[in-house]
Amino acid sequence: xxxxxxxxxxxxxxxxxxxxxxxxxxxxxxxxxxxxxxxxxxxxxxxxxxxxxxxxxxxxxxxxxxxxxxxxxxxxxxxxxxxxxxxxxxxxxx
Numbered sequence: 519x520x521x522x523x524x525x526x527x528x529x530x531x532x533x534x535x536x537x538x539x540x541x542x543x544x545x546x547x548x549x550x551x552x553x554x555x556x557x558x559x560x561x562x563x564x565x566x567x568x569x570x571x572x573x574x575x576x577x578x579x580x581x582x583x584x585x586x587x588x589x590x591x592x593x594x595x596x597x598x599x600x601x602x603x604x605x606x607x608x609x610x611x612x
Contacts, residue, residue: 520548521575525582526564526593528552534565536588541567544581545574566597 525537537550552565569575575596583594 520568520570521572522597523567523569523575523579524564524593524595524597525567527590528561528563528565528592529588529590530561530563532561532565532588537565537567540582540587541569541578544569544578546570 523541532552534550534552537552538547541547541550546569547567548570549568550565553562554560555562567578569578579594579596582592584591585594586592
């Protein structure tokens with residue numbers, strides 16, 4: 519089963535290809551993406567990498583968490599499923 523990895527504190531110019539290259543040294547990457555803001559078209563400063571092998575994924579997390587990349591120290595950990603959020607309140611009370 520593939521493991522999804524959260525990669526945070528990315529430099530704004532980081533691309534999915536950059537993430538792919540960074541993680542390929544650690545094992546087989548099945549997917550890499552940088553999250554882009556829909557309104558501005560700019561990176562949100564984080565992304566996700568999916569690796570095929572759980573052991574390789576854990577080794578990548580251990581090796582890359584806190585390491586400098588493009589002038590910033592990466593935050594790398596196992597991605598957690600997004601929590602369900604209720605509807606957004608627009609009345610200013612929530």
